[in-house]
Amino acid sequence: MPVYLAVDLGAESGRVVRGTFDGERLTVDEAHRFANRPMALPDGLHWDVSTLFAELSAGLAAAVSGTAERAASAGIDAWGNDFALLGADDGLVCDPWHYRDRRTDGVTARVLARVGAAELYRTTGTPLLPINTATQLVAMEGSPLLDEADRFAMLPDLFAFWLTGEHVTDHTIASTSQLMDVTARTWSLGVIERLGVPARLFKGDVAPPGTPIGPIGAAGAAGAALAGVPVIAVAGHDTASAVAAIPAAAPFGYVSSGTWSLVGLELPEPVLTDEARAAGFSNEAGVAGTVRFLRNGIGLWLLQRCRAAWQRAAPASYGELTAAAARAPGFRALFDPDDPTFLWDGDMPARIAEACRAGAQPVPADPGAMVRSILDSLACKYRWTLERAEALSGRTAQVVHIVGGGAANAVLCQLTADVTGRPVLAGPVEATAVGNLLVQAWAAGELGSLPDLRAVVRRSMPPRLFEPCPDRDEAESAYGRFLALVESCDTN
Numbered sequence: 001m002p003v004y005l006a007v008d009l010g011a012e013s014g015r016v017v018r019g020t021f022d023g024e025r026l027t028v029d030e031a032h033r034f035a036n037r038p039m040a041l042p043d044g045l046h047w048d049v050s051t052l053f054a055e056l057s058a059g060l061a062a063a064v065s066g067t068a069e070r071a072a073s074a075g076i077d078a079w080g081n082d083f084a085l086l087g088a089d090d091g092l093v094c095d096p097w098h099y100r101d102r103r104t105d106g107v108t109a110r111v112l113a114r115v116g117a118a119e120l121y122r123t124t125g126t127p128l129l130p131i132n133t134a135t136q137l138v139a140m141e142g143s144p145l146l147d148e149a150d151r152f153a154m155l156p157d158l159f160a161f162w163l164t165g166e167h168v169t170d171h172t173i174a175s176t177s178q179l180m181d182v183t184a185r186t187w188s189l190g191v192i193e194r195l196g197v198p199a200r201l202f203k204g205d206v207a208p209p210g211t212p213i214g215p216i217g218a219a220g221a222a223g224a225a226l227a228g229v230p231v232i233a234v235a236g237h238d239t240a241s242a243v244a245a246i247p248a249a250a251p252f253g254y255v256s257s258g259t260w261s262l263v264g265l266e267l268p269e270p271v272l273t274d275e276a277r278a279a280g281f282s283n284e285a286g287v288a289g290t291v292r293f294l295r296n297g298i299g300l301w302l303l304q305r306c307r308a309a310w311q312r313a314a315p316a317s318y319g320e321l322t323a324a325a326a327r328a329p330g331f332r333a334l335f336d337p338d339d340p341t342f343l344w345d346g347d348m349p350a351r352i353a354e355a356c357r358a359g360a361q362p363v364p365a366d367p368g369a370m371v372r373s374i375l376d377s378l379a380c381k382y383r384w385t386l387e388r389a390e391a392l393s394g395r396t397a398q399v400v401h402i403v404g405g406g407a408a409n410a411v412l413c414q415l416t417a418d419v420t421g422r423p424v425l426a427g428p429v430e431a432t433a434v435g436n437l438l439v440q441a442w443a444a445g446e447l448g449s450l451p452d453l454r455a456v457v458r459r460s461m462p463p464r465l466f467e468p469c470p471d472r473d474e475a476e477s478a479y480g481r482f483l484a485l486v487e488s489c490d491t492n
């Protein structure tokens with residue numbers, strides 16, 4: 001039975017997962033999990049890519065140790081937007097920056113001064129966000145690092161290059177850059193040049209997910225047992241891998257819920273209207289030519305940063321915090337969880353309290369009430385986003401799938417069912433790794449289509465159903481309040 005290896009890198013942690021596919025079902029087991037700790041250096045917030053590479057290499061070695069069986073292939077997915085610059089000698093020009101670094105403050109206005117908002121959106125399908133690769137590169141203008149650089153690589157491509165010596169970028173990760181033509185699925189050299197970004201950095205075509213990159217080198221950090229194992233350009237963007245693994249059988253909306261909440265629909269074609277742009281929807285590339293028409297929500301980052309702020313005085317696990325939220329009275333303090341001020345790190349409980357005050361909501365008095373307020377507000381924003389995605393695309397979702405870490409949060413899943421009034425199907429939690437593994441099985445010819453891939457997920461890890469509660473009056477009136485709140489402030 002073929003064994004596939006998935007390297008799945010998230011903003012908080014990374015993991016290496018083994019997947020065994022018997023032709024019907026996929027069995028997954030985690031070989032290695034490691035923390036991802038950004039480095040706050042004098043020139044800003046960076047990713048520690050050398051440590052990440054050492055960890056993923058150790059994970060790949062651990063995944064095959066003690067088995068005589070040779071891995072069929074390996075694939076890497078990671079968060080979007082961030083990138084590495086390599087010199088002509090293939091060395092890193094600098095440690096890649098973190099998308100939450102504030103060097104992009106005020107830079108979106110400079111982007112817009114060069115390419116108008118409507119044209120930029122019609123070409124790339126991406127709304128203007130400070131985290132976009134395009135914004136980050138414009139922020140680097142005048143830096144000698146750009147002169148030194150000879151090549152640009154998105155992060156999954158950097159790690160694949162370090163394993164194989166080959167460069168491939170896939171559609172899904174390139175589509176998070178705001179530098180890819182979303183219709184042609186090639187680098188948009190027109191946009192790149194007009195933004196003042198050196199076009200010479202963009203070498204090679206953008207490839208569809210499933211494209212072979214090359215074999216792991218014999219001298220590689222992953223060890224001799226991995227030498228020669230092919231690395232596949234999977235859906236290199238973690239969200240694209242997660243969406244590929246949604247066990248959907250009917251028209252669906254989704255929430256890929258982790259540090260971020262990516263909420264939207266899967267479409268056959270991009271929606272590039274001014275209305276979609278104004279509502280903040282991205283048209284990210286999915287597998288099999290699909291489009292992920294979604295909105296980037298700030299997501300469980302709110303909870304992660306609150307927990308970090310409380311850790312010293314009142315340490316609690318996510319499970320304990322969620323249990324306290326379940327006991328707290330519901331729909332008291334609502335706020336827009338996508339207020340741009342939440343994007344940056346800082347005192348999150350204080351910022352949420354401020355947002356509640358600004359919206360004339362009661363300020364949550366303890367962690368249970370605060371977490372409840374986060375989960376209630378997220379569920380409301382999920383409904384807001386899904387309904388807008390439907391209106392903008394002319395499609396409807398019968399069910400809402402939640403995948404990723406948030407799928408393990410039963411309170412959030414039930415609230416989403418109650419507020420949206422639609423059945424919620426939750427899981428798999430490890431959808432990104434599962435999508436990564438199944439795109440490899442597809443590339444190997446073991447699966448024929450995206451629906452086949454999703455049928456494997458349904459058989460292997462059936463999702464958990466959350467039905468909307470029978471009496472939805474409270475949820476409806478809370479949503480009405482939420483709507484008035486988000487529509488009165490101009491953050492959307």
Ligand code: LFR
Binds near residue numbers: 010079
């Ligand atoms: C999710 C994700 C989102 C992207 C954000 C930052 O992990 O990849 O899709 O917008 O991280 O890159």
